[in-house]
């Protein structure tokens with residue numbers, strides 16, 4: 565089988581999700597960077613792969629795919645290695661629910677608002693907009709308290725084993741914990757703090773750090 569190709573920069577959380585899935589499955593792959601900060605995702609070459617101008621895009625055996633959930637499920641189905649989707653219906657539904665919360669609410673508030681203003685704007689020499697940060701807070705808090713509640717006493721978000729849900733949330737957490745607000749935000753979510761301690765030590769996470777510049 566040909567080596568899969570992931571198109572996207574290492575700093576993108578959704579690109580890292582796909583890489584985590586590949587790493588957790590033990591699949592060798594090629595990463596082809598797309599400079600999203602320079603607008604390459606909306607350029608002619610990349611929009612042939614992803615008409616909506618986002619990353620990641622994916623190719624395998626002449627099969628092209630975009631949208632992280634579709635790519636992740638495909639990888640989990642096609643390649644051997646530990647299954648990243650619970651066979652138990654309730655745990656599978658929990659995994660799907662957490663991914664939907666990430667796509668619908670957490671990515672927007674944590675990455676596009678909080679992390680962007682706290683980390684990305686200052687990295688580019690600007691000053692983050694406190695109004696946007698404050699506007700994000702109630703949604704960020706709700707997302708974190710829901711992740712804590714849905715995880716319950718399980719070691720992973722959807723049960724006893726790592727699943728796609730963990731691969732979706734970990735790249736977002738990697739940025740969240742760098743924000744000065746993180747300590748306060750995570751003060752009432754001990755289960756998530758424990759989860760992050762274990763998750764951030766996994767070889768898949770260690771092998772996929774975001775690279776800037």
Ligand SMILES: N[C@@H](CCC(=O)N[C@@H](CS)C(=O)NCC(=O)O)C(=O)O
Nearest residue numbers: 576577578600605618619620631632
């Ligand atoms: N629904 C898409 C979302 C992908 C997404 O938002 N990717 C971000 C990076 S993490 C992106 O492409 N940003 C570049 C841009 O919007 O120009 C998916 O699940 O793959």
